[in-house]
Amino acid sequence: MPLLALEQRLIERFQHGMPICAEPYLEMAQVLDCSEAQVIACLQQMAERGSLSRIGPVFDHHRAGASTLAALAVPAERLQQVAERVSQYPEVNHNYAREHHYNLWFVLTGPDRPHLQRVLDELEADTGLTPLDLPMLTAYRIDLGFALGDAP
Template identity: 65%
Template sequence: MQLDDLSRRLIERYQHQLPICTDPWQAMADELGCSAAEVLDCLRRLDEQGALSRVGPVFEHSRAGASTLVALAVPQSRLEQVAELVNRYPEVNHNYLREHDYNLWFVLTGPDRQSLERCLEDIQQTTGLAPLDLPMRRAYRIDLGFSLEATP
């Protein structure tokens, strides 16, 4: 996707934080050197094109209770079936296929650690596969975005 100059500057500048003030679009317009209407148009266009996954609050996950990263080593022949089973759990909010013996990677989120353990046991029973349970011990960086400078 090709970004015009304003779009690129807008994403680069506001991927970490929007000005949460009385008139945010105007504040952005002042910084970007355009009008508030142009800022809003640009945001709408990027949103519609899917270049932005959202314009809004990112909530602190740890406040939601407990979470853990889980991996399963699924035989190739059972991948579709196991992926479908796993996706049915409302506790699962990301699920990625990765190239490794441990090929199914997903995040479990629940109100507390106990509920996650129950869910892990259930997954083990349902799939017959032993889940690797890898809760975060320490965060050294959390989704701060990264530079788009290399974007042509």
């Protein structure tokens, strides 16, 4: 789904940060050389088409407690069942099947480390599979968006 020219410029210019001032869309309009109404219409169109995830603050969930990246090596015939078990936890916000010996990867987030440990222990007891537990040690880049490059 290619972006229209204004949408592409808006995302490229403001995916890393938008103005924190009164009338932010007016300031964005001045940068984009269009009207404030066009900025708002552009955001609405992108939201309706699903190409805008949202506009607003992105919070650092690491600061809200503890998190870790976990993985399980699940026999292929059990993958669906184990994946559903994992996704049931409210502590799991991302759960991906990946092509590897460790084929189920998920992010666990909770109020503190003992809480996460209980979830990991429970999963191990339930599934008989020992999770990899790979908490972040250092962040070199955290989800600040990435260059969109030239339209295909």
